[in-house]
Amino acid sequence: MLFGITPASWLQLALYMLVLTAVAVPLGLYMARVLSGERNLLTPILAPVEKLIYGACNVRPEQEMTWKDYATAVILFSLGGFILLFSLLLAQGSIPPNPQNLPGLTPDLAFNTAVSFVTNTNWQSYGGETTLSYFSQMAGLTVQNFVSAAVGIAVLTALIRGLSRHSSDRLATDKLGNFWVDMVRVNLYILLPLSLILAVLLASQGVIQTLEPYVVAKTLEGADQTIALGPVASQEAIKMLGTNGGGFFNTNSSHPFENPTPFSNFIEMISILIIPAALCFTFGRMIGDKRQGIAIFAAMTLVFVPMTIACIGLEQAGNPHLIAAGADAAGGNMEGKETRFGIANSAIWAAATTAASNGSVNSMHDSFTPLGGAIPMLLMKFGEVIYGGAGSGLYGMLIFVILTVFIAGLMVGRSPEYLGKKIGAFEIKMASIAVLFPSAPVLICTAAAVLTAPGQAGLYNPGPQGFSEALYAFTSAANNNGSAFAGLGANNPFYNSLLGLCMLFGRFFVLLPVLAIAGSLAAKKTVPASAGTLPTHTPLFVVVLIGTIVLVGVLTYAPALALGPVIEHLNMIKG
Amino acid sequence: MSLLKHIQPTLASLAFFTLLFGGAYPLATLAITQTAFHSQAEGSLIRNGNTVIGSSLIGQNFTQPQYLWGRLSATGPAPFNAGASSGSNYGVNNPALIEAATARREAMGVSGPVPVDLITASGSGLDPHISPAAADLQVPRIAQARGLSEAKVRSAIEASTEQPTLGLLGEPRVNVLQVNLRLDGKQK
Structure with missing residues (x-):
């Protein structure tokens, strides 16, 4: 009972750190390949999708940006995301699916929530199941869960490029890469596949994924118990992986529908730290000196x-x-x-x-x-x-x-x-x-x-x-x-x-x-x-x-x- | 002008990401999970005939002596309101915390220390479990109220007890609703 901590607690902490490190290293190396634009496992499937998006966005992927250009793109993208989310939250009362007929948010709450998700903060002034429609959760919060995390990784990538470009390179410039390319690659190659896998794993444990309205159960003692439902698993996965944290429900991952079992809890805890931890190894690989990342x-x-x-x-x-x-x-x-x-x-x-x-x-x-x-x-x-x-x-x-x-x-x-x-x-x-x-x-x-x-x-x-x-x-x-x-x-x-x-x-x-x-x-x-x-x-x-x-x-x-x-x-x- | 050239990619990428992550991704997850884990995806609901009588993952409020009681619940307006999850958020020195604990202890009518989970509120207000010790403490009351032997009550509890995953992750726990369904003869 060292420090009054039970042996079982010590073991769980040890297992956590072990698994975290064991997953972080290979994931970090994979992310380095993605961020450097190298071929990887998913290139055959996703490269055509990438091309399509660049076309629609009128982006030439090889055209790199100065830091001011990159910053302008980040700010415009965040501003656009804010306006979109703010409007959706104000108008949610009239957008399906909204089986509980939840009304639009007050302007101050919509402002807070929109800023919160665009800045990757995900503070909960909102109450989840009592405030947000299924549409707002999916098309509003889930979208920003992905892209706000991707912005963070994109900016990091720009910094790594700034640190690693040598004067002897043909890349000795004041350019930091292309924000749109970084965004698309992080979202498609990293966040999307990881989230899909995690969402399915969580559903196996009992995390719900449904568009049905809330049910009312007749309890054993004869009371009516409203049980809130929703498309939780898809949002839960990226909420954990993207260091977002804004819950589908008011009580977040203490709610049994977000986190039903010790196993779901373990993989959610790994997901909290896995991308930030793995990025250390991504960094080491990209600057060509693994010791720095370690x-x-x-x-x-x-x-x-x-x-x-x-x-x-x-x-x-x-x-x-x-x-x-x-x-x-x-x-x-x-x-x-x-x-x-x-x-x-x-x-x-x-x-x-x-x-x-x-x-x-x-x-x-x-x-x-x-x-x-x-x-x-x-x-x-x-x-x-x-x-x-x-x-x-x-x-x-x-x-x-x-x-x-x-x-x-x-x-x-x-x-x-x-x-x-x-x-x-x-x-x-x-x-x-x-x-x-x-x-x-x-x-x-x-x-x-x-x-x-x-x-x-x-x-x-x-x-x-x-x-x-x-x-x-x-x-x-x-x-x-x-x-x-x-x-x-x-x-x-x-x-x-x-x-x-x-x-x-x-x-x-x-x-x-x-x-x-x-x-x-x-x-x-x-x-x-x-x-x-x-x-x-x-x-x-x-x-x-x-x-x-x-x-x-x-x-x-x-x-x-x-x-x-x-x-x-x-x-x-x-x- | 550098500002203008970013406007089209901003609009187009936001539209694309909204369709992908707000539409295709949750719906693909819906299709996969509804197929592979239908009952879980729908909320692990328990039915008696056509009536939903609860979810195996969501606790219910039990106050009658013949039922096993769960954690305290701080949800409003009634405890275990799964339409508005909430913890108590009482700080350690909040007098209300001690009042709630003392009231629960008195309602249980036991002397001596009680397992702490029995006199505290869970984080979600919907905790479906209590510790095995907290269940064990209630066996005499339940047996007496039902006119059952204590052994029968204990076997219902044991059948509803889960051990840590792989013997390591999480805590041993008793599913309160399952015990009560067994005691009522609604689940084997």
Whole structure:
């Protein structure tokens, strides 16, 4: 019972990490082939489809874009997606299939939800089965689940190109590839086949896929029980794989129709991290130095595993108030958790979903122990770079790598370089924007929430936990995670609009600086490594990188965390 | 002008992705799953004749003494409303959490520690399971209310108990609705 954690929990965590790594390596290499435009398993089937789309889009695939061009395409595509989704949600009352006759969303909720899905955040101000029609779920949310994840991977690909193009190449340009080609390839070759496989696997476990209206069951005690249904499996699959996390149902993956068995739970947990983890190996392969990808994967894993262990231990330790009220102490803190998952699978999920910017939940984080709930919050506060979002996790991490190279360079008095590219003032300015800008709205908006009447009205739990609900919400939005301390009453104009703005801030004030860095680096010469080059694949570098991430996260947020989870913890143990 | 040249691909690709991922993909999944896993895809519904009496994956509210009781449920307006799933979202120090736990414990009329899952609400509010220990605790009450032997009640519970997948994943658990269907003689 090391750290009070049961042997079964240790085994499940070990199996999880093992399977995750074993799947991530081959998937990463496959994705590298796809993103480099090499022939692969699916080329014979999909190449003709690709051609057709390029024709319809009037895109010449070999025509590459500068970073400004690439950024313009990203912004226009996101804007177009937002307008489309916003309109669908407003008008859903008159679009079939809508068997429950759910009305159109209010403008503030439609704004929040549309921004949320376009920015790959997938925050749930909406209530799922009580708010959204089958059409909105399929043609609205599912579509953005795919394409918003693909945008992240596309931008990452552009950054990798910026880092890897050598001056000796014929490709020594300031060009970063073609956004439309990257989008089409990521969606068709990566996300679609993986989602189809996962959807069918999940359906075998009991995840539903139907267009029938909700049924009313006559229960054994004679009551009427409405059972919400819908096309869940298709959405569930991409919701997990695309680090989206917005649930079909209000309670997300704790709902038995989204996540019925321990096996469905295991494959959903693997799906949370698999693409972000695999992209490390994609990166290594594409820059032609696998050690660099392994070093980054190691840094992520070395932060993730200890924090997961801490979360399991804290939840297993339980709530002293419940024990005083007569709960068996061995059971742990089961409020908000499902029996079939227990402590271990709820805590591993909580850590994984916030390490990645997934944001789905299989247990209610608001009911976690204060420090157990601080773990997911802290993982988001690290900037969603511990695996992180699809594409966005690794490009965020590479920003931290550039900062680390810079800091280490200052310490030893050498001009910083990464993968042979000199890191100059422009890159550091852009990296600073990407790291610091998303944290400002978190703190400002949390302060606004606790100081104003409409903000306070949304807080649900009394005392410091209410503060934590606001802090968690804005952390989640500005880091494009989407999970919540769900007691927060967020479906009102105050939270819907502020959270929506945080999501936009968190998405584009990282994405645009990343593209700017990519463009700047692409145009630079690659200098050969010398004795004075700081190696970036060594254990020493991994440690310094982790130190940088933790330092930035903790320095920014320590006071806020002290006011929320720490005081709540002290209140809990004082009895 | 670089802005204008991106407008056609934006519109055309959004249209294509909406047709593919909003139409073809969910409908293809529908066709495959309805064929291969029809009952699961429809919600694992349980019927008595033509009447749907529940889903094997969704818990029901049980308060009568002759039935096995499940987790607490925080859904509104009534517990186990599978049309509006919800957890309690109570923080550890919320007095309402302890009140709900204490009320449940008193309703069960047991002294001594009880399994924690019996006095806490699930995340979904629809948890179909309780732990074997939580089921075991209720055997005497059920046996007495039904005039059955405790062994008969235990065998219904055992028949509705699932072990961790491959002996490893998840927790041992008892499907509450299945136990009660067995006790009512509606399922073997």
